[in-house]
Amino acid sequence: MKILYEKCPNATSGLITAFLVFSFFAAWSQNNSGTVRKFENKEDNSKCFKCHFNNNYTVTSPDSSKIITRKMYMDLQIDSNVYYHSNHRYFKCIDCHSDEYFTYPHNNDLRFEDISTCLDCHGGDPKFEKFNFEKITEDFKYNVHSEKHNSTFSCWSCHDPHTYTTHARTDKNILEVVAYDNNLCLQCHANKRNYRLIIDKDNPNLVQKHDWLPNQALHFKNVRCIECHTKKSDTLLVSHHVMEKKDAVRACVECHSRNSLLMATLYKYQSKEEISRNGFLNSIILNRSYVIGANRNYYLNMISLAILYMVISGIIIHALLRVKAYKRYHGK
């Protein structure tokens, strides 16, 4: 998979699109269970998607009436199918972008348009309180990406507002959450072209860099990059403080132990839900996954200890009785 990413950027976007489309089907089926809201903006939006859906567009020169076809840059391409399954699907393009974009060819000055940030809509709204947008924005300040790449690296770099869907905070299979979240990192870290759009060097080979990790493939499939590369946060479901490489977790026992850090990260949402549903005991064993050293079942522990004590005391009592009987038959 990694090799595929390296050699063939198209495959990356293909994979990502396939993955996104897949997740949107899941989101769609979930939304369908509630009331169905109608898309009222499709007609307006279609004017934009007419060009922005495609990988090229045509412009007619106002002077010579010459028609030329140009490439649409990837960042400006938006798949309407994906958009209409994303969290922001009910918005009109011009809710966030200037309505002057309806003029075509677009006015050059529009590139100075202020692009809204997450907080512009989500800040201070009690409806979004549980998502902790303010705290995440604060956390993100210490993120290596924002320290190193300043303003070119923003929330949008990972969470494309046109495609984003909520993942971690759903009842989805953990593996899907892991794949989705890791894909966010891999978009650049496993893609030479995207990586180079941000920094002037080649992306390090992730497989090689992690070759110290036993069962690497299994780890990559079952845990997220952020489990080891972010600073744990008590208040946030997903910490946004991505640390420097040297601070990443390397000690196996941080996860492979009773106080597994995964309980504070990957399983945080699930275990909270499960604890409230099933009580505290067993919450991990029901977690449909297995981490050596972290999965401990209270009852099994108790039963095994009971058996152990019974066997040891049985042996001791038997041995004592034997000694007693021996003395009785063979004299002192």
Next chain:
Amino acid sequence: MENKIYFYPVWLRLWHWSNALLILVLIVTGLSMQYSSFESPHIPFSLAVTIHNICGIILVFGYLVFITGNIISKNGRYYKMNLKEIGGQILVQFRYYLYGVFKGDKVPFPVNIERKFNPLQKFFYVMIMYIGIPLLIISGIGLILPQFIVSRALGVSGLLLTSLLHICVGFFVSIFLMIHIYFCTFGASITSNFKGMFNGWQETH
């Protein structure tokens, strides 16, 4: 009369003691992984994993030696159980250990060239060697090569089920080990069975 029988040929002794040593290391490293903690690492986790894996793999080869030895030598016959009779015989042997031994009763199934193990002993050896160890080996291989495990069974992770099996059987093998060592003191003298496992000759009562 010389009351000694040559029960333990060299291959069996070599298998037995290497197996015993490996099992001990596997128990210690296994416990260390299962109860690993960040505050008090018993054995560094990755070291425990490596040792556990290596010993497990060597144990598989040892197990093959044991099975092959039991097939091609006469030792295998001591493990044959008559399913109809074994239940009753186990009961007799159990009663002997429960009170007969304290009353100075005679051993109900004296050792002879046709009978190396008493029925209870035979039952436990068969359970451990033909059911317990194979289950441990299969689940252990599953955990080393997790790509071969079914990922989900009845909504539970296959990895979880496999490791649960591995840990439970491992636990029973540890319990067997304690009982095994204790009952090895029931030879002609307390130490004679241990000596036998070293020099090959078992003293009979």
